[in-house]
Amino acid sequence: MQFGYFDDEAREYVITRPDTPLPWINYLGCEDYFGIISNTAGGYSFYKDARLRRLTRYRYNNAPLDSGGRYIYLRDDDAPASPFWSPTWQPTRTPLDEYECRHGMGYTTIQSTRLGIKANTRYFIPLGANLEIWQLTLTNQRPEAANLSIFATVEFCLWDAMDDATNFQRNYSVGEVEVVDGVIYHKTEYRERRDHFAFFTCSEKLSSFDTDREAFLGPYRGWESPRGVERGSLRNSIAHGWQPIGAMHVKVALQPGEGRTVIFLLGYQENPLGEKFDPPGTQTINKHTVVPVIRRFLQPVEVSAVFNDLREHWRGLLGKLQVHTPDIHTDRMVNIWNVCQLMSTFNFSRSASYFESGIGRGMGFRDSNQDLLGFVHLMPEQARQRILDLAATQLPTGGAYHQYQPLTKRGNNEVGSGFNDDPLWLVLSVAAYIQETGKWDILDELVPYDNAPGTEENLYAHLQRSMQYTLDRLGPHDLPLIGRADWNDCLNLNCFSSSPGQSFQTTTNKDGKVAESVFIAGLFILAAQMMIQITLRRAGDQEAQVYCQAIDHMEKAVWAAGWDGNWFRRAYDDSGEPVGSSTCKDGQIFIEPQGICIMAGLGIADGKARQALDSVAERLATPHGIMLHQPGYTQYYLNLGEISSYPPGYKENGSVFCHTNPWIMIAEAMVGNGARAHDYYLRINPSRREEISDVHRCEPYVYAQMIAGREAPTHGEAKNSWLTGTAAWNYLAVTQWILGIRPEFDGLRIDPCIPPEWDDFSVERIFRGCRLNITVRNPQHVSRGVTRVTVDGVKIEGSLVKLEALSGAHQVEVWLGG
Numbered sequence: 001m002q003f004g005y006f007d008d009e010a011r012e013y014v015i016t017r018p019d020t021p022l023p024w025i026n027y028l029g030c031e032d033y034f035g036i037i038s039n040t041a042g043g044y045s046f047y048k049d050a051r052l053r054r055l056t057r058y059r060y061n062n063a064p065l066d067s068g069g070r071y072i073y074l075r076d077d078d079a080p081a082s083p084f085w086s087p088t089w090q091p092t093r094t095p096l097d098e099y100e101c102r103h104g105m106g107y108t109t110i111q112s113t114r115l116g117i118k119a120n121t122r123y124f125i126p127l128g129a130n131l132e133i134w135q136l137t138l139t140n141q142r143p144e145a146a147n148l149s150i151f152a153t154v155e156f157c158l159w160d161a162m163d164d165a166t167n168f169q170r171n172y173s174v175g176e177v178e179v180v181d182g183v184i185y186h187k188t189e190y191r192e193r194r195d196h197f198a199f200f201t202c203s204e205k206l207s208s209f210d211t212d213r214e215a216f217l218g219p220y221r222g223w224e225s226p227r228g229v230e231r232g233s234l235r236n237s238i239a240h241g242w243q244p245i246g247a248m249h250v251k252v253a254l255q256p257g258e259g260r261t262v263i264f265l266l267g268y269q270e271n272p273l274g275e276k277f278d279p280p281g282t283q284t285i286n287k288h289t290v291v292p293v294i295r296r297f298l299q300p301v302e303v304s305a306v307f308n309d310l311r312e313h314w315r316g317l318l319g320k321l322q323v324h325t326p327d328i329h330t331d332r333m334v335n336i337w338n339v340c341q342l343m344s345t346f347n348f349s350r351s352a353s354y355f356e357s358g359i360g361r362g363m364g365f366r367d368s369n370q371d372l373l374g375f376v377h378l379m380p381e382q383a384r385q386r387i388l389d390l391a392a393t394q395l396p397t398g399g400a401y402h403q404y405q406p407l408t409k410r411g412n413n414e415v416g417s418g419f420n421d422d423p424l425w426l427v428l429s430v431a432a433y434i435q436e437t438g439k440w441d442i443l444d445e446l447v448p449y450d451n452a453p454g455t456e457e458n459l460y461a462h463l464q465r466s467m468q469y470t471l472d473r474l475g476p477h478d479l480p481l482i483g484r485a486d487w488n489d490c491l492n493l494n495c496f497s498s499s500p501g502q503s504f505q506t507t508t509n510k511d512g513k514v515a516e517s518v519f520i521a522g523l524f525i526l527a528a529q530m531m532i533q534i535t536l537r538r539a540g541d542q543e544a545q546v547y548c549q550a551i552d553h554m555e556k557a558v559w560a561a562g563w564d565g566n567w568f569r570r571a572y573d574d575s576g577e578p579v580g581s582s583t584c585k586d587g588q589i590f591i592e593p594q595g596i597c598i599m600a601g602l603g604i605a606d607g608k609a610r611q612a613l614d615s616v617a618e619r620l621a622t623p624h625g626i627m628l629h630q631p632g633y634t635q636y637y638l639n640l641g642e643i644s645s646y647p648p649g650y651k652e653n654g655s656v657f658c659h660t661n662p663w664i665m666i667a668e669a670m671v672g673n674g675a676r677a678h679d680y681y682l683r684i685n686p687s688r689r690e691e692i693s694d695v696h697r698c699e700p701y702v703y704a705q706m707i708a709g710r711e712a713p714t715h716g717e718a719k720n721s722w723l724t725g726t727a728a729w730n731y732l733a734v735t736q737w738i739l740g741i742r743p744e745f746d747g748l749r750i751d752p753c754i755p756p757e758w759d760d761f762s763v764e765r766i767f768r769g770c771r772l773n774i775t776v777r778n779p780q781h782v783s784r785g786v787t788r789v790t791v792d793g794v795k796i797e798g799s800l801v802k803l804e805a806l807s808g809a810h811q812v813e814v815w816l817g818g
């Protein structure tokens with residue numbers, strides 16, 4: 001069952017009924033001001049940081065679902081007894097005669113018709129501005145004139161979303177607004193330490209307004225039935241404490257067939273510290289800085305122009321890599337939606353989505369480094385800055401803060417460090433940056449540790465410390481010690497927690513000298529391979545030799561203690577017992593070490609990789625994707641931690657944890673099994689799963705973190721859509737390993753591993769300033785094996801296209817064969 005369809009031409013997903021199984025959201029904003037918006041206009045806005053600078057309120061986990069948004073009401077002033085309605089369905093949920101939501105790249109349009117009144121609202125955030133535009137066009141399709149009242153509303157958040165949701169004894173007394181010349185200003189705490197305020201205004205003269213929630217809604221009423229809308233006029237209330245809101249009332253008269261566009265603006269403005277007030281000495285906001293901005297964006301011509309700029313911006317981004325394959329789901333995800341999701345993971349890491357509250361987690365060190373692997377070709381300069389920001393939160397030990405706040409860019413002390421895989425991901429992101437851009441100078445950038453001035457070293461030294469961090473922490477089997485956790489945040493082998501509510505990750509009560517991770521061993525080898533190539537260019541053979549030996553050593557440890565006979569083991573616990581072994585009762589085989597160790601090249605030459613992958617196929621693969629481990633833990637294990645806290649089949653306890661599936665796709669591609677790689681790709685591909693939207697339930701246009709595993713009663717149900725490393729890794733798996741268009745230090749490798757039935761495919765790729773039009777032909781129907789490559793008709797040796805001296809457009813033709 002479906003709730004909409006893809007409009008690939010327009011690069012939109014079209015939702016055709018408002019009551020989707022969950023709110024299906026989209027993101028607005030590209031730079032500093034952002035918003036989340038659902039298919040019924042739910043969501044909220046923030047400036048840079050969803051926790052510390054939230055503009056509007058949203059009620060997570062509420063009933064009804066998705067409460068709080070950019071809500072508009074329409075009222076028929078000629079028929080006051082007939083019910084008013086929401087043209088975006090929520091919050092009144094009045095039946096609409098027609099409804100359609102189009103989520104596009106950085107904008108969402110919701111269109112509906114009720115009783116002959118068509119309403120089309122386009123929500124977007126222009127580039128270079130800290131505001132959002134709601135462009136509402138009403139059309140009267142009735143045979144007679146219509147007199148309508150429009151009400152546009154937001155509920156202000158008192159900035160710090162955490163405090164806003166908890167500190168009522170204070171917050172009920174601090175709310176303040178001003179209303180001047182048709183603009184509602186929200187200025188809570190502006191009198192003291194804040195230099196910023198929000199504004200809400202529109203292109204029409206206000207008939208009335210409210211800024212006090214109770215005045216607008218009426219006592220004991222909710223957003224579905226505001227008294228002010230019912231009455232048809234607002235009270236011009238000025239909020240003092242309690243809940244400041246913005247509610248604007250505009251009247252329009254429309255002749256039959258007539259249309260009218262009204263522009264609403266919601267924005268954020270900072271004033272220079274010395275110029276906060278005007279006149280000076282008063283408590284009145286200085287509006288000289290914001291009024292020109294408001295004037296500019298209330299002009300319809302300007303609004304059209306900035307919307308076109310936004311579309312152009314996205315056209316440019318998507319144009320960096322376009323593919324044309326025999327499979328629609330591959331094309332649609334790679335060309336449009338996977339990129340859209342990559343932008344969101346870059347912007348928000350794991351902070352703000354429908355499942356992430358914006359207050360729980362900042363930017364993850366591990367997460368953001370991995371997100372960069374898929375993002376780097378889209379905006380290399382931004383990727384570079386992100387790498388430097390991340391590296392600046394690294395600690396002198398080589399370890400890293402697990403998270404940092406985007407506004408301050410400072411490491412988050414509550415979570416701290418000690419996730420022993422973290423530093424290694426920095427090596428992978430830096431390598432990906434150099435492979436994409438060829439810009440080796442990033443290694444010379446001076447970056448502090450823990451943001452402390454005076455501690456600067458070059459980025460190369462940061463990478464060395466990342467590697468050393470692992471080598472300094474080896475356990476009894478010479479495998480890396482796991483610390484609080486590795487990639488699997490819930491495999492907590494040093495946290496024996498028996499009190500409810502304790503954090504599994506930060507309550508560390510073992511000395512951590514025993515529990516080891518095979519996963520980190522694989523990751524270390526992968527990172528060390530990058531270091532060898534980097535070092536060869538930079539520090540010469542001798543230092544490269546150090547990493548060669550480290551790999552050697554680590555491989556030996558993996559084969560000695562990390563191989564279980566048919567697959568790689570996962571870890572050793574605090575008593576030295578294996579995790580992920582056939583000797584275990586539950587959790588006998590885990591996906592992560594199969595993926596990462598094979599990606600690091602282990603077992604490829606001697607068939608063990610294939611053996612491990614066959615075990616994955618046999619024991620972990622389901623039609624809904626590959627599960628994290630099997631069997632799921634059926635009881636709580638003190639020595640394993642959070643992983644066993646989930647009922648089997650959910651989250652880290654044996655769900656299809658989508659992030660890890662592409663590792664197996666890559667591994668399958670590395671051993672030459674293109675059919676299986678692509679089959680796995682399709683199993684979790686959201687577009688492919690669109691037809692089972694009633695089972696999948698999350699958005700069919702973006703990946704979700706997890707799909708309930710076979711042991712869950714809801715097998716196939718997705719959760720935690722949007723902000724997941726799945727976005728970057730699937731993009732990598734399909735573009736670099738299945739389609740095989742892979743940046744390397746010395747150029748672009750073309751080495752596909754595709755389903756053998758494919759005749760051909762083509763790719764347009766911008767790479768190091770060149771536009772490459774790549775055609776791959778597969779006349780003998782093989783999976784892999786490049787037999788010939790030509791660049792502009794001239795044959796090259798091997799499959800690596802070197803571009804040093806080139807610019808402009810080039811034709812690359814590739815033949816596969818046996």
Ligand code: BGC
Pocket residue numbers: 489490505642651652
């Ligand atoms: C979740 C993990 C997540 C972790 C973050 C756990 O509850 O299951 O997916 O990475 O929290 O701290």
Ligand code: NOJ
Pocket residue numbers: 350364366367486487488489490652
């Ligand atoms: C989600 C976290 O954001 C990520 O860092 C982690 O690797 C996975 N969960 C698995 O636990």
